[in-house]
Amino acid sequence: MNLALKIDVDTYRGTRKGVPRLVELLKKHGAGATFLFSLGPDHTGRAIKRMFRRGFMSKVRRTSVLSHYGVPTLLYGTVLPGPNIGRRCANIMRRVRDEGFEVGIHAFDHVRWQDHVTSEGAGWTRHQMELACERFRDIFGADPKIHGAAGWRMNRHAYRLTQLLGFSYCSDTRGTQPFVPVYQAEIIACPQLPTTLPTLDEMIGVNGVTVDNVAQHLLELSRDPLPSGHVYTLHAELEGLKLAPVLERLLEGWRAMGYTLMSLGDYFDSQPNKNLPRHEAAVGEVAGRAGTLAVQGPEFLA
Numbered sequence: 001m002n003l004a005l006k007i008d009v010d011t012y013r014g015t016r017k018g019v020p021r022l023v024e025l026l027k028k029h030g031a032g033a034t035f036l037f038s039l040g041p042d043h044t045g046r047a048i049k050r051m052f053r054r055g056f057m058s059k060v061r062r063t064s065v066l067s068h069y070g071v072p073t074l075l076y077g078t079v080l081p082g083p084n085i086g087r088r089c090a091n092i093m094r095r096v097r098d099e100g101f102e103v104g105i106h107a108f109d110h111v112r113w114q115d116h117v118t119s120e121g122a123g124w125t126r127h128q129m130e131l132a133c134e135r136f137r138d139i140f141g142a143d144p145k146i147h148g149a150a151g152w153r154m155n156r157h158a159y160r161l162t163q164l165l166g167f168s169y170c171s172d173t174r175g176t177q178p179f180v181p182v183y184q185a186e187i188i189a190c191p192q193l194p195t196t197l198p199t200l201d202e203m204i205g206v207n208g209v210t211v212d213n214v215a216q217h218l219l220e221l222s223r224d225p226l227p228s229g230h231v232y233t234l235h236a237e238l239e240g241l242k243l244a245p246v247l248e249r250l251l252e253g254w255r256a257m258g259y260t261l262m263s264l265g266d267y268f269d270s271q272p273n274k275n276l277p278r279h280e281a282a283v284g285e286v287a288g289r290a291g292t293l294a295v296q297g298p299e300f301l302a
Contacts, residue, residue, distance in 0.1 A: 002229035003222070003259040004267035005033035006148060006171055006195065009236040010110045012042040012082075015089040018240025023099055025244060029251040031261035035096050035236075036106035036148040036171075039135040041082035043111045045074055086135040093139055102263040104146035108132040114151035117158060118283075118292075125157040133165060146264060148172060148233075152195070152286075152293040159183045159281055162190040169193055169268050174286055175296025177228040178271055181281035182300040191276055193264050194296050195233045197222055200243060202288030215249035223257065229267060230259075 007022060009015050019035065026033050086093075097103045107113040108131040117125060129147075136144045147162055149172035159181055162170045167190050173181070175194030180187065197218065203209045209217050222230055232250075234240075239247040254261060262270070282297030 001225045001257070001259045002262060002267055002270050003225075003254055004193065004229065004231045004262055004264045005031060006231055006233045006264055007033055007035045007236060007240075008106055008148065008150075008233055009035060009037045010106070010150070011038070011044055011237055012085050012088065014236035014240060015085050015092055018236030019089075019092055019096060021244060022234075022236060022240040022247075023096060023101070025248060025251070026101070027099065029248075029255065029261070031251055032101070032263040032266055033261070034102040034104060034146065034148075034171075034264040035093075036104045036146070037085070037093055037136075038106050038108070038110040038150070039086035039132050039139070040108035041084050043082045043109055045078035045080070045082075086139060090139045097140060102146070102265050103140065103144075104148060104264075105129075105132045105136055105144045106148055107150040108135065110150045113149070114153050117149070117153050117155050120155065122157040125155060126161060129158065129161050129165060146170060149294065151291075152295075153291075154281070154294040156183055156186075159188045159190075160186075163188050169264065171195065171231065171233075171264055173281065173294045173296055174284075175279070176226060177296075178268065178276050179279040179296055180276050182278050183281045185300075185302065187278065188281070191268065192281070192296070193231055193268055196226060196230045197232045198286075198288065199233050199235070200238055200246065201235070202286065206288055211243070211246065215246050215253065218250060219253040219257070222254065222259075225259070228271060231264070231267065 108128050113128055133144055145168040147167050147170045152174055154172050169191045171193045173192050173194040176196055178191055178193050181192050200214055203214050278300040280297030280300050282295050283292050284295040286293050
């Protein structure tokens with residue numbers, strides 16, 4: 001029973017305050033994990049443009065965005081200049097690696113990627129991914145092995161670049177099992193390790209789920225393991241800060257169930273059959289999250 005912990009680090013605050021706390025919490029419980037960093041400017045304030053996206057404002061209200069992100073973060077990129085996360089927090093990122101955790105790329109500019117990638121072309125997409133790869137190499141002195149797209153949002157060119165830029169595996173999608181993505185009949189030779197469980201911000205405030213009972217709710221959802229195991233995405237801004245007690249209950253609960261908590265790399269290596277099935281890389285909705293996401297579609301049998 002394997003469960004990979006994928007940590008999305010979206011903001012300067014999350015990197016500076018949430019990441020160190022997560023490192024200590026994971027070490028305390030002997031859990032492996034993969035940290036995926038936003039490496040360029042923090043432009044979180046520009047996400048206000050999403051207010052007209054279906055489901056966005058209801059998510060903001062029920063998940064207490066202000067209390068989790070803080071006023072300065074919500075002004076970065078508008079009233080306040082966005083701090084460059086990769087430049088200011090390089091030492092924190094290197095410490096994560098030095099403590100034995102896997103590190104990879106979330107985005108260069110998190111908001112810019114999430115809000116524009118589905119409508120942009122090859123040149124824009126390549127520029128954004130190459131900026132992230134270059135900054136990653138500057139910080140870690142090595143090529144990145146894993147990419148996990150901001151907001152689980154991708155386009156044709158981004159899928160192609162996961163292969164062309166040499167990633168070993170990626171976690172850009174939502175789904176049920178590891179797969180080789182096929183985008184409009186084009187096979188992408190870079191495996192996807194999709195997130196299989198809902199995130200805290202997708203559950204809290206829905207159907208009676210609260211901060212107090214969300215851990216038990218998620219533990220119940222993961223009680224019956226998938227044959228390939230689970231991937232859970234957490235956020236440095238949530239589980240690394242105010243929702244750290246929730247994460248501690250989850251870690252204890254998963255351990256009690258018999259799960260081995262690991263990085264995405266170890267999860268990929270643990271798959272008994274490396275001849276992964278091919279599935280369409282599709283676009284769909286996920287309950288509790290605004291807009292459309294990259295999802296695992298039907299098995300591709302052609």
